[in-house]
Amino acid sequence: MSVLVPIPTQSLQAGDLYSVKGNVIVVTGGGTGLGRMMTEGFVVNGAKVYIVGRREEVLSKAAEEINQEFGKSGGCVIPVKGDISTKAGAKAIVDIIGSKETHVDTLVNNAAIQVPWKNPITTVEGHNDPEQVERLVWEGVEE
Numbered sequence: 001m002s003v004l005v006p007i008p009t010q011s012l013q014a015g016d017l018y019s020v021k022g023n024v025i026v027v028t029g030g031g032t033g034l035g036r037m038m039t040e041g042f043v044v045n046g047a048k049v050y051i052v053g054r055r056e057e058v059l060s061k062a063a064e065e066i067n068q069e070f071g072k073s074g075g076c077v078i079p080v081k082g083d084i085s086t087k088a089g090a091k092a093i094v095d096i097i098g099s100k101e102t103h104v105d106t107l108v109n110n111a112a113i114q115v116p117w118k119n120p121i122t123t124v125e126g127h128n129d130p131e132q133v134e135r136l137v138w139e140g141v142e143e
């Protein structure tokens, strides 16, 4: 005997499936370039976006401009000064955002550029060894 489970049809509508309205999103490097473009896209669709970078003035200017231009949609940008290249820096960012939010819906690691096998402080010798790369991704780099 089959049991019919009611399907929540509203959430299957295309507009809801891909909606970010009311979502909490973090975009590293969200003050410039591609990160800024993604941030604008999220905000115009109603998301609250934390943008992260090392230069406070760049973040503040971007947040002001984006909030002014797209804030009417209900979304907004909040600048968070921070450096993602160290564990301590990443933790400080988590602490700031964690003190304001109960959760993050989406993290865009846009500024996360790293070539670990060229970095003398890592133990990764080659990106063709998935175990080494996995270990680096999960455990990070100790300074």
Ligand SMILES: NC(=O)c1ccc[n+]([C@@H]2O[C@H](COP(=O)([O-])OP(=O)(O)OC[C@H]3O[C@@H](n4cnc5c(N)ncnc54)[C@H](OP(=O)(O)O)[C@@H]3O)[C@@H](O)[C@H]2O)c1
Residues within 6 Å of the ligand: 028, 029, 030, 031, 032, 033, 034, 035, 052, 053, 054, 055, 056, 058, 082, 083, 084, 085, 110, 111, 112, 113
């Ligand atoms: N543009 C392209 O054609 C292209 C192509 C392939 C891949 N990508 C990748 O896409 C990403 C964005 O590219 P983009 O061209 O938009 O770069 P971008 O304009 O140079 O932006 C990089 C952003 O990341 C921030 N950032 C850099 N290091 C950081 C750190 N340690 N901690 C926190 N924030 C940091 C920068 O702000 P601060 O300097 O103030 O920290 C800046 O806002 C990069 O990862 C890039 O490698 C870009």
